[in-house]
Amino acid sequence: MPDGPAPAPADRIGRIERLTDPAAIRDRIEELAFHAREDILTLVPHTELSAAYLAWIRPLALRCLRRGVAFRTVMLCETLEDPPTAAYLREIERHGARVRLIPHATERLLACDSRAVALPLGGGPTVEHGALFTEEPAIVASVRALFERAWERATPLTPAPAPTENARLILAAMCSGAKDETAARGIGVSVRTYRRRIAHLMDHLNAGSRAQAALLARDRGWI
Structure with a gap:
């Protein structure tokens, strides 16, 4: 039992x-x-x-x-x-x-x-x-x-505003396939700042990953 x-x-x-x-x-x-x-x-x-x-x-x-x-x-x-x-x-x-x-x-x-x-x-x-x-x-x-x-x-309800030129640079760097250190150095910011701005853009785009953020940004004509 x-x-x-x-x-x-x-x-x-x-x-x-x-x-x-x-x-x-x-x-x-x-x-x-x-x-x-x-x-x-x-x-x-x-x-x-x-x-x-x-x-x-x-x-x-x-x-x-x-x-x-x-x-x-x-x-x-x-x-x-x-x-x-x-x-x-x-x-x-x-x-x-x-x-x-x-x-x-x-x-x-x-x-x-x-x-x-x-x-x-x-x-x-x-x-x-x-x-x-x-x-x-x-x-x-x-x-x-x-x-x-x-x-x-x-x-x-309220469309997201178009990205700034700086945001476009971050998106382009993110989509380049380069390592974060290399991409950050290429646009003249620290790795920490680069990653923080990517996180902000992902939230702005309601993206769950960098790959999804890239797709959404392309769909909107941002890159």
Whole structure:
């Protein structure tokens, strides 16, 4: 006989919470946002946000941004045709949120860190009328991957400005294939400065690697 309790059945691994009351759903989202430490991701396939929703979500988003939580959201391009929604998106962008727009989307999701996600019941477009909350790692990873695919297809709310001549030199040196020491010496900066500027450019381009940064820079005609 094996020692210890029997393992839980597979369908009971990970907690899934089903809520249908709008007030309870908002309370749960506020709780997740309060405990977020790394990032909050949202994909919202609405053409506009209601006045009541904006009055609720605006202070919630701003509190998270003030705490240093990364906030990324993908919205439909049509939302810019609704002045209150457009004003909200530009406000949170000014406070550090990263906002992108996409022509078409049907999924609605919310992810807090790599810890928890919320999805609408029945696969519908809203969570306000029924939502599933879960911390099951496999579901959280799948939902975050879905968001990242939408993020990659979307375009920034405010396009990135063209790079300076110095940034172009850094990009060209990075793409030359030369070692960092050689590339830095060629443009007259220290290796530390060279690497710091590359890191800044990678962040500016939302690139996860130097190779991806080079591809994105070429796509934009920067090099």
